[in-house]
Amino acid sequence: MKMSYRAAAGLLAFVLLASLLAPLLAPYDPNQINMAQRLAPLSSVHWLGTDTLGRDVLSRILYGGRVSIVLALAVTLATMLVGLLLGTISGYAGGWIDEAIQIVVSIFQGLPGLALMLAIAGTLGPGVKSLFVALLFTSWADFSRVVRGEVMKIREESYVEGTRALGAGHVYIIGRHMLPNLLGPLIVLFTIRIGRVILSIASLSFLGLGLQPPAADWGVMVNDARPYFRSYPHLMIAPGLCIAAVSLCINWLGDGLRDKLDTRTEKEHSLL
Amino acid sequence: MSDTLMVIKQLDVSFQTREGLVQAVDGATLELKHGRIFGLIGETGSGKSVLGLSLVRLLPAHASVSGSLLYKGKDLLQLSPKEMRQIRGREIALIPQNPASSLNPVMTLGSQLREAIRAYAGRTGSKRLNAQAAGLLHAMNMPDAEQQLRRYPFQLSGGMKQRVLAAMGLAGSPSLLIADEPTKGLDALIRVQVTEMLANMARRTGAALLLITHDLDVARVLCDEVGVMYAGQIIEQGPAKELFAQPMHPYTRGLIASMPSRGMIPIAGTAPSLTDRPAGCKFYDRCGSAMPRCEAEQPDLYKSAHTEITNKETEPIDGTAKGQQAAAKHKARCFLYA
Amino acid sequence: MLEIIELHKRYRSNWLTGRGHQAVEPATFHIAEGESLGLVGESGSGKSTLARLLLKLISADGGRILYKGTDISGYSLKQMRPLRRELQIMFQHPHSALNPRRTLLDSLLEPVLLHRIMNKAAAREKALALLDVVGIRAELLPRYPHQISGGQIQRIVIARALMLEPKFLVLDEPTSMLDVSVQAQVTQLLQRIRKEFGLTYLFISHDLELVRHMCDRIGVMKEGRIVELDESERIMERPQHPYTKQLVNAFQAFKQ
Numbered sequence: 092m093k094m095s096y097r098a099a100a101g102l103l104a105f106v107l108l109a110s111l112l113a114p115l116l117a118p119y120d121p122n123q124i125n126m127a128q129r130l131a132p133l134s135s136v137h138w139l140g141t142d143t144l145g146r147d148v149l150s151r152i153l154y155g156g157r158v159s160i161v162l163a164l165a166v167t168l169a170t171m172l173v174g175l176l177l178g179t180i181s182g183y184a185g186g187w188i189d190e191a192i193q194i195v196v197s198i199f200q201g202l203p204g205l206a207l208m209l210a211i212a213g214t215l216g217p218g219v220k221s222l223f224v225a226l227l228f229t230s231w232a233d234f235s236r237v238v239r240g241e242v243m244k245i246r247e248e249s250y251v252e253g254t255r256a257l258g259a260g261h262v263y264i265i266g267r268h269m270l271p272n273l274l275g276p277l278i279v280l281f282t283i284r285i286g287r288v289i290l291s292i293a294s295l296s297f298l299g300l301g302l303q304p305p306a307a308d309w310g311v312m313v314n315d316a317r318p319y320f321r322s323y324p325h326l327m328i329a330p331g332l333c334i335a336a337v338s339l340c341i342n343w344l345g346d347g348l349r350d351k352l353d354t355r356t357e358k359e360h361s362l363l
Numbered sequence: 364m365s366d367t368l369m370v371i372k373q374l375d376v377s378f379q380t381r382e383g384l385v386q387a388v389d390g391a392t393l394e395l396k397h398g399r400i401f402g403l404i405g406e407t408g409s410g411k412s413v414l415g416l417s418l419v420r421l422l423p424a425h426a427s428v429s430g431s432l433l434y435k436g437k438d439l440l441q442l443s444p445k446e447m448r449q450i451r452g453r454e455i456a457l458i459p460q461n462p463a464s465s466l467n468p469v470m471t472l473g474s475q476l477r478e479a480i481r482a483y484a485g486r487t488g489s490k491r492l493n494a495q496a497a498g499l500l501h502a503m504n505m506p507d508a509e510q511q512l513r514r515y516p517f518q519l520s521g522g523m524k525q526r527v528l529a530a531m532g533l534a535g536s537p538s539l540l541i542a543d544e545p546t547k548g549l550d551a552l553i554r555v556q557v558t559e560m561l562a563n564m565a566r567r568t569g570a571a572l573l574l575i576t577h578d579l580d581v582a583r584v585l586c587d588e589v590g591v592m593y594a595g596q597i598i599e600q601g602p603a604k605e606l607f608a609q610p611m612h613p614y615t616r617g618l619i620a621s622m623p624s625r626g627m628i629p630i631a632g633t634a635p636s637l638t639d640r641p642a643g644c645k646f647y648d649r650c651g652s653a654m655p656r657c658e659a660e661q662p663d664l665y666k667s668a669h670t671e672i673t674n675k676e677t678e679p680i681d682g683t684a685k686g687q688q689a690a691a692k693h694k695a696r697c698f699l700y701a
Numbered sequence: 702m703l704e705i706i707e708l709h710k711r712y713r714s715n716w717l718t719g720r721g722h723q724a725v726e727p728a729t730f731h732i733a734e735g736e737s738l739g740l741v742g743e744s745g746s747g748k749s750t751l752a753r754l755l756l757k758l759i760s761a762d763g764g765r766i767l768y769k770g771t772d773i774s775g776y777s778l779k780q781m782r783p784l785r786r787e788l789q790i791m792f793q794h795p796h797s798a799l800n801p802r803r804t805l806l807d808s809l810l811e812p813v814l815l816h817r818i819m820n821k822a823a824a825r826e827k828a829l830a831l832l833d834v835v836g837i838r839a840e841l842l843p844r845y846p847h848q849i850s851g852g853q854i855q856r857i858v859i860a861r862a863l864m865l866e867p868k869f870l871v872l873d874e875p876t877s878m879l880d881v882s883v884q885a886q887v888t889q890l891l892q893r894i895r896k897e898f899g900l901t902y903l904f905i906s907h908d909l910e911l912v913r914h915m916c917d918r919i920g921v922m923k924e925g926r927i928v929e930l931d932e933s934e935r936i937m938e939r940p941q942h943p944y945t946k947q948l949v950n951a952f953q954a955f956k957q
Binding site: 248255256259260272 | 753756758778781782783784785786788789790792793794797798799800801802803808811812815816858865
């Protein structure tokens with residue numbers, strides 16, 4: 092566990108750094124078309140070969156990573172903030188406030204995700220911005236449900252009631268007693284979500300609603316490579332592996348962080 | 364003819380944990396008899412529940428168990444997991460500790476009881492199954508047994524749930540029933556009902572009952588024989604009436620004095636950690652009558668009549684009149700009686 | 702010290718239809734300064750709800766609460782704040798009594814820091830003195846709640862309540878989750894600090910024997926109603942209400 096936690100953090104840091112430094116590291120312009128070099132195999136000139144238009148795959152992965160990771164992180168963070176805010180209010184206040192928020196949550200959960208994304212992208216026009224808004228709209232509700240459940244559970248704990256009996260205000264209770272105890276579940280949720288968001292971005296881009304060519308993220312690259320998978324599998328495997336590795340690393344990192352933050356886990360394991 | 368059902372000899376249970384070796388049960392020796400109730404009393408962490416679970420071999424995999432569990436002449440520790448499954452439930456049943464979470468909330472009591480009966484009795488007609496299920500509830504003094512079969516666990520009080528669990532435990536007509544804290548968290552009136560139910564059960568079925576409890580009142584009223592556990596050891600053992608009337612071990616005395624009805628005079632200090640138990644008497648640092656030898660030397664079980672019996676001498680409890688008498692004798696693990 | 706007049710509460714399970722159940726029927730009683738009043742009844746009889754009502758931790762549907770002669774039933778959260786120092790509560794479950802993510806020291810200091818009564822150094826000093834009173838070694842302070850026993854937690858909780866120098870303490874089944882010998886230790890401590898600090902108790906329990914030991918007077922609750930309230934000995938010797946009789950008999954059953 093400890094090992095994988097460190098390894099995951101290291102690998103993730105490496106990928107992030109490589110993506111951020113893409114302009115320095117990339118051997119070629121990612122959008123440079125070179126019809127003479129179409130579908131080149133792996134070589135010392137093009138480490139990961141070239142695609143159907145002769146663009147350098149390694150360079151495109153480095154640039155694509157910036158979009159994939161940064162966008163996914165931003166979307167998940169924003170979703171989490173909205174979900175945390177509404178979920179906490181809903182779970183803590185209870186009564187009609189809770190009922191009202193839950194009605195909105197139910198509506199959002201009931202809407203077909205892809206159709207909603209299409210509608211949003213259609214209204215705002217394709218691009219990174221509409222991608223962001225669409226993903227936020229379709230996933231905050233799940234987050235807030237989980238947060239609400241956790242908050243309701245913590246609200247019943249004696250120490251919360253005890254703090255109220257001490258005369259503490261709501262903001263103090265939420266800030267000092269609820270949020271720290273929400274951290275564990277939030278991290279787990281975050282790590283589960285982010286993998287899915289990377290894939291969602293990919294599928295939206297595939298539908299032409301996300302990034303506009305020639306810019307590409309890993310998802311677009313995977314999709315672009317589909318027709319050539321039998322003859323040129325590396326076109327798909329390279330970005331696909333990147334997506335898998337990053338999702339996996341984030342998951343491991345999340346597990347490690349959760350264990351580290353949870354003062355209780357150790358005790359539970361040692362019992363019997 | 365022997366009425367001895369199970370002989371537990373020199374049972375040791377330990378767990379390897381991150382904090383070190385936890386000696387949960389240390390040299391427990393006791394005997395369970397048909398139609399008799401043996402009470403195992405002790406506080407949190409004394410090892411009483413671990414001892415109960417070890418009898419049905421339901422301990423986690425990292426537990427190491429030694430000694431012998433002679434059930435009807437067979438040593439349960441030597442049986443294969445498959446043979447053990449044949450015995451568990453059918454011969455030795457466990458009534459779990461928490462009635463609230465031990466019943467499936469989305470199944471009626473009837474279907475849960477029928478399931479239990481089918482598991483042990485094999486195929487029978489649904490009419491007969493229902494009749495058996497109702498009969499079991501009836502035997503537990505459950506009012507309107509037939510109607511109860513259609514109800515769900517949330518419609519029952521804690522005491523009622525406890526009865527249903529006891530009925531399920533009895534479904535396989537076991538010879539030995541282990542009840543782990545059956546009165547924990549129950550209100551006063553229900554506690555009395557559950558106690559009466561358990562007493563009736565042992566009397567009617569002729570099964571042996573091992574009652575694990577921290578409730579001294581229940582143990583005193585219900586049990587024929589009682590063992591007091593402290594830090595993994597049975598430190599005193601004897602007929603219930605005698606043990607409560609004339610407790611021998613200073614810990615037992617302190618425990619009884621701690622009861623609200625006896626004036627709640629506390630024992631100073633706290634029980635030792637099971638990872639780091641003292642070498643000599645486990646009660647040494649809290650004991651008012653401690654002697655120098657108590658610190659380093661481990662006391663044996665001594666009879667109240669000031670005649671020493673070592674653990675070895677208690678061994679021939681095989682149903683002979685002499686053996687039984689020795690087992691029923693009141694004894695304590697304390698040098699005061701050496 | 703406290704006078705409760707016709708205090709009642711109804712829980713609505715459905716806010717559309719208004720269905721629900723009467724958690725506490727109109728209750729009228731008083732608690733004298735320095736007294737220890739017991740409240741017994743089975744789970745769900747409304748004893749904990751009543752205690753929370755009179756501390757204004759939940760809002761009542763009607764009735765009045767007089768604290769030292771002043772009607773506090775209409776007080777806002779802000780108006781209650783200074784009173785919170787004097788009115789404290791201790792709960793049943795040791796394992797949820799303290800925030801699992803905070804050290805014992807943090808939890809112990811929280812009340813005074815929250816009320817800004819003293820600075821951290823002075824608070825620490827006071828905490829150490831109180832730890833001595835409740836019999837906890839200062840080495841335990843950097844630990845987390847799950848690293849100590851239930852009995853130790855309840856001692857810390859008592860010390861924490863004492864930090865604010867309260868006058869009135871609600872004890873909601875403070876020992877029901879503890880072992881007999883630990884229960885005896887904690888109740889002895891509670892009785893000692895009552896004398897030492899001149900506290901008034903409302904002691905909630907389902908254990909009649911324990912309440913008799915701890916309290917001057919006992920109120921018996923059943924289905925949200927106080928069916929009988931009298932001096933402890935009289936309740937035990939000559940119970941009037943049929944339910945009280947049943948309860949007393951249930952404890953006699955174990956005495957013989």
